[in-house]
Amino acid sequence: MTIHPIHPAGPADPAPAPADGGPMTRSAAAAVQDAPIAVRCRAVTKTYGTGQSAVRALRGVDIDVHKGELLMLVGPSGCGKTTLISVVAGVLDRDGGDCTVLGEDFAKLGPAKTTAFRARNVGFVFQSFNLIPTLTIAENVSVPLLINGVGRAEALRRAKELLGRVGLGDRTKDHPNKLSGGQQQRVAISRALIHGPRLLVCDEPTSALDHATGTKVMELLREVASGGDLSLVVVTHDQRIYEFADRVAEMDDGRVERITTGLGHKTAEIHAGREAAEAMARGRAPARPAAGDRP
């Protein structure tokens, strides 16, 4: 099951081909690392409240997110993960530092243009799905298109098409409460992708799901992020899904303490599968991942 935005917002940068004979995970990781930067944050700070009750949520965060990368933000509760993705997604103003997202600085854009930017370029996946319960799932998925000015009939047609591609083509008229958690999250992912965003922000996308369902959801997200123009930032506490990340950024006390580079084996498998398909298309055998690269 492969999901690509139906209408990409911008031209995708070609993903570099892996080096022949080299370890697949390293080449794939290198490809991501070499990709252009989608999000660049430097010394970003954010404080909630004032005076004695002030809480410094971000204390100078430096982090980059590359195009096509799946970056996971992990760390204990209250470490600033959610604040950071809120700043990156343009739903929260930072207090200090620099942050550019897809070449735009929200502090300079102003609220109205930031809202319009989000509508075009950012997709959201939430912990509790946030599907509007009174709308059918097709209507839910069509919402970003409606916000972007697409006509209702066309938006619904495209929503149904995308739902068909995530295996929910026969449930388009159901309401969210008729679906399982995993199905609802697939709907939420479809809603996040339908308008062809270039940045997908996911807040604990698997925490409300059992392991098997969470794995399927992450496989879906991982496929979305493989080798395309779309960057994913995933906030999670769920260590079981670290294996899907290109990089894992560990946060603590409002700072990024450590960034672990190197693909998890699920990511490697997905990259390998994609490269195999590409190699077959080019008429040569795919390279195999090195056994030592598996965690």
Next chain:
Amino acid sequence: MLFRDAAKYFGIVMGVTLASMVITQQGAIFVGLMSRTFALIADMGDPDIWVMDPKVQFIDDVKPLQATELYRVRGVEGVAWAAPLYKGLIRARLENGQFQNCNVIGLDDATLAGGPPAMVSGRLADLRQADAVIVDSVGAAGRLARAPATPGGPRIPLRVGDTMELNDKRAVLVGISSNTRSFQSQPTIYTTYSRATVFAPRERKQLSFILVKAATGEDQAALCDRIGAATGLAAYTSREFKWKTVSYFVDNTGIPINFGIAVGLGFVIGTVITGFMFYSFTVDNLRYFGTLKAMGASDGTLLRMILLQAAVVGAIGWGLGVGAASLFGRSAEGTPLAFRLPWQLLFVSGSAVLIICTLSAMLSIRKVISLEPAVVFKG
């Protein structure tokens, strides 16, 4: 979102419906009651102008004129004709010995100008017979009706040919008229001017009003001014006299306050119910409004969304409320209940519903506009 949240949708529509119904129904009863205050003026289609003592405040506030005033009015330029009108309260003695106060209207003997708008039985011209009177149908079947044939049975309505006693004088019923119900709900008895003055207790002056028909093409307001200048009397067009009568009741009775309180309560209760339900809907769905904001829905889009929802529930609730009030009015037809629903009242209740929905929507809009989209990440 609201339209598929059946419970809240129904609740908000019911709130608006209740407000609309109470405002429309109470307003219609008030208008109906006020219309009855000038029932006699409305029923007299012929005269254009009413002439009276300048101290008269409303139709039932009779301050008799000297009989010679009639001739002075007839002499004013632009008057096509002028007729005397007697209006007074006379006691009718019922068959069982009880008395009933009646409004006696004495019409010009020659022209019978100012007679009832329609006859149920008999003819207006029959008033020229000896001792003749015409009674309105409600009075004939109600307060003036004869005693039942059997104990506990229905009272027997007066019929043409029956006799009655007015202020100790014999009167013969020659017709039954169909009148607009009056505010004081006393039976109305028509007779000739000269006979009315015989029925009535003797007074030095007995001419209550002078009814005037303006000459063709004559400006009625200008004619009123001329009559006033020439005679020193007050002259009003029928429309002016109706409003003068209504104004008296509005200014000097507690009726507007009582109905105002009822209408105000309907407005307040409707606003509270609708506002609370609408606000509750917004708060319950704040997470989804936040989600829409995060996904790039502008404040303008959300504003239009809320206003559209408010407008739709307002329109439906207003329609249901007005419909219910109209059904109430229809079911009250033929009963003593005063109910009149002019289009202006629909405009008033519509405006009230518009205010209710706007206030309700504003509470929600304020909440949604001030909502930080980052709230969507707070679980």
